Amino acid sequence: MFLGTYFSILRAEAQQARDSVQTVTTDSLINVAFRKVPNRDVLGAVSSVNVAELINKSYGANGLNNLQSFVGGYAGGGADGALNIWGQAPLVLIDGIPRRAADVRMTEVESVTVLKDASSVALYGSRAAKGVVLITTKRGAEKPLTVDLRVNGGFLVPKSYPNYLNAADYMTFYNEALRNDGLTNKFTDAEISNTRAGINPWRYPDLNLYSSDFLRKMTYRTDLTGEISGGNKDAKYYSNIGLGYNNNLLKLGQSKKANALDVNVRANVDMRINSWLKASVDAVVIMNNEYTARGDFYGAAATLRPNDDYFSYLVPIDRLDPANAQLQAIAKNSNFVIDGKYLLGGLSTRQTSDLSQILASGYIKTKRNTLMFNAGAEADLGNLTPGLTFGMRFSMDYTSRYSEAFTVAYATYQPTWATVNGTDVITNLTQFGNDGIATAENVGSSLYNQTISFNPRLMYQRTFGQKHNVTGALIGWGYMTQVSSDPNNDGGSDYQNIRNTNLGIQAGYNFNHKYYVDFTGAVIHSGKLPNSNRNSLSPTATLGWRISEEDFFKNHVSFVDDLKLTATYSSLKQDLDITSNGADYYLYQGNITTPGTYGWRDGTSSGSYVLYGRGANPNFTFVERKEFRAGLDAFLFKHALNLNANYFHQETKGLLANGLATVYPSYYNGNGSFQPWLNFNNDMRKGVDFSANYTSKIGKLKFSLGFVGMIYKSEATKRDEVYENSYQNRVGKPLDASFGYIAEGLFQSQAEIDAHARQTFGGTLKPGDIKYKDINGDNVIDTRDQVYLGRNGGGASPFTYGVNLTLKWKNLTMLVLGSGQSGAIGYKNSSYYWVTGLGKYSDVVLNRWTPETASTATYPRLSTNSTTNNFQNSTYWMYDNNRFDLRRVQFTYDFNKTAFGKTSFIHGMSVYVNGDNLLVISKERKLMETNIGSAPQTRFYNIGIKATF
Secondary structure (H helix, E strand, C coil): CCHHHHHHHHHHHHHHHHHHCCCCCCEEEEEEECEEHHHHCCCCCCEEEEEHHHHHCCCCCCCCCCHHHHHHEEEECCCCCCCCCCEEEEEECCCCCEECCCEEEEEHEEEEHHHHHHHHHHHHEEEEEEEEEEEECCCCEEEEEEEEEEEEEEEEEEECCEEEEEEEHHHHHHHHHHHCCCCCCCCCHHHHHHHHHHHCCCCCCCCCCCCCCCCCCCEEEEEEEEEEEEECCEEEEEEEEEEEECCEEEEEEEHHHCEEEEEEEEEEEEEEECCCCCEEEEEEEEEEEEEEECCCCCHHHHHCCCCCCCCCEEEHHHHCCCCCCHHHHHHHHHHCEEEEEEEEEEECCCCCCHHHHHCCCCCEEEEEEEEEEEEEEEEEEECCCCCEEEEEEEEEEEEEEEEEEEECCCCEEEEEEECCCEEEEEEEEEEEECCCCCCCCCEEEEEEEEEEEEEEEEECCCCCCCCEHHHHHEEEEEEEEECCCCCCCCCCCCCEEEEEEEEEEEEEEEEEECEEEEEEEEEEEEECHHHHHHHEEEEEEEEEEEEHHHHHHHHHCCCCEEEEEEEEEEEEEEECCCCCCCCCCCCCCCCCEEEEEEECCCCCCCEEEEEEEEECEEECCCEEEEEEEEEEEEEEECCCCEEEEEEEEEEEEEEEEEECCHHHHHHHHEEEEECCEEEEEEEEEEEEEEEEEEEEECCCCEEEEEEEEEEEEEEEEECCCCCCHHCCCCCCCCCCCEEECEEECCCCCHHHHHHHCCEEECCCCCCCCCCECCCCCCEEEEEHCCEEECCCCCCCCCEEEEEEEEECCCCEEEEEEEEECCEEEECCCCCCCCCCCCCCEEEEEEEEEEEEHCCCCCCCCCCCCCCCCCCEECCEEECCCCCCEEEEEEEEECCCHHHHHCCCCCCCCEEEEEEEEEEEEEHHHHHHHHCHHHHCCEEEEEEEEEECC
């Protein structure tokens, strides 16, 4: 009785809240491969997000912004390389065409569909075998002319900077490192004292590149978007015009002017030619312009020591000896007097620097222009047979990128200092290089890529007797992308074209949306394979059962509105993984090289000799993705709760391997090699992805809470390996397995070193060095003592998840998005932690080992040598990579439609504030929020307004 009452209350609350927040219904149309299907008839592992609705409460710049908070099994952000579906990098399609996710803004997007399982991507052929992210842009509708205008402005505030030692502390610790190596001090007490006192920052420099002298406290970003849409039954149109601008955090020299300006224009048009023929034309123009200074500032910030052998990037003119006419003439005649006060500084060992490059060497203007064009037509062939249509789509994309640069040579000077009458004076300048004069820009690198695609399709959909639903499709899809790096500006291409050609087949039947059977497959072709193996079939078979329609179920389980079970078995063939580190495209072929010449005995003649570079493999074939998937879709409590889950088990067979010690005898390798590439390695991936979304109401507060995630495991199931010890085998370990040493702390005495197993990393061990465990007991520490330490999350962490919360009270909406991961490890192995040789000292060395701190030290002894012993991936440097990111918080206020009066030309308005990348919750928060050698991570605070006219 209690449960019945409780479920009744839930159903009532859910019914009141359904129209208040974004919900998913069984009859929603979902974009899948080459068609739309009702959500209730989706059979594969498919997740869809209605971005056109989402943007009303969650504004972002990129079309895939924060998608990981809504889709289980997906991870990534705006950059294509970061995308990940079920542990693999997917193909991104915009309106069905391979394009960069960065080429579409969030305001242009209607929906994003993530196709995860093999049956959902099969129609796209080989290059989609690792998943597809399908981005569909907005289109016009039958409605009066509508104009939406959106303006945003915000600030990007750095989260954290690396914390390096100041010059005086660096000099002190470097002296200690020298003494640890049995050497004498480099810096005197007086030099350290003068540096610490800051009496002359040019003679005793203390360079802090993260100070306000070089960096602004924040930067700003603005964007403006206008959308125009409308149409009638004969023509519908949608257009989007966008403008974005942001400046740069760095304020040194030419970098003060650094900025990026983006302009995009989109036009999508749909036309009804007559009663049976429709057509569409889409065109997009994108212009990206970026102005940057020369030099790598953040690279210098991670490597340039605070005093760096007394290097000062500027030489003060007012410290030049006024009685030295030669010095005064240098200052007067220099082409590069910085701020009217300084010459450029240098050393014999550093005649130029990234700082002088930024100040004097010029700038680079990078221009990237993209044109994307689609044209399509669809004919209703119902006169031949009801439900039959034929469609055709053609697209052509072209992107060019080139740089306009201004480059000029410049001189730098090393000062010689002296103290004259108690004042520091420069008595001499050593010049490096000469000032040059540049009068015109020059064109730098010129790159392009071009994609052409072609897609004819014959589609069939018909219902017989109101219960028998039949679908069928015959689809041709092919595209070619040509990429040019053109380093010589000669118009030549360095790479083989990227090609995909396949014939897709789909046949499906469902009885009254209750029992489903579907066959989807593709006949694929690859030029990477021998002629006899270039074609193959990728079949998939799916069964579905809407169990909630069975009498035995619905008569006894009243809180379940809809429950569908599905299962798929697939065998996809692909050539994505048929590649090598080199540029060789036809890996099945053998090759012969002529690496050099040999001399005759007489010493006067010679001839060329040949070596086999690789054996041929006529049986070379596709890599296969074999997959079983079982899925569940459910709506509960009057659609208040929506559940989706997919269990998947993939086996990837026939991955490439070469140089196999377990297959060919050793004499196949030597001078040259007879070994061919083989389809040898096998991988396994399995897991469960899930999503749950609950919508309800508490009084006048309406809310929606979503939780998505994935539990994931991978394994190398076949490898060529001959390790002496089984614990080093990669077979049976995760694909992202990380191997390293087990650290046993720091050596405390020479006697402890002498009694321990010999460590073979070079150099002389001393107290304060890291001690490693002798795993195999041979009294030697080497690579045979590396063991499996954990997963590094290279494919996907063992557990990834996302949350989304919407609260709505009257006209005010609050959105909170977050995502997290757990179960993976990382290493503190950047230059910030592994301070070696002449490297820059960070604050981690404060806890270094000394005889006085032996019992409390958390960092090895300092050394000016390479100390490779201490800098190995091991448990000493390992950390848990668990984290939760608060991705976004946004507050939106929607004005009532009556607020502007019936006669107003404004039909609606919303204002919102949001913050992005606000917080990382982790034990290693500082590490995770601090970039080394690159621009800092930032929080973004934005205010925006949208008006409809």
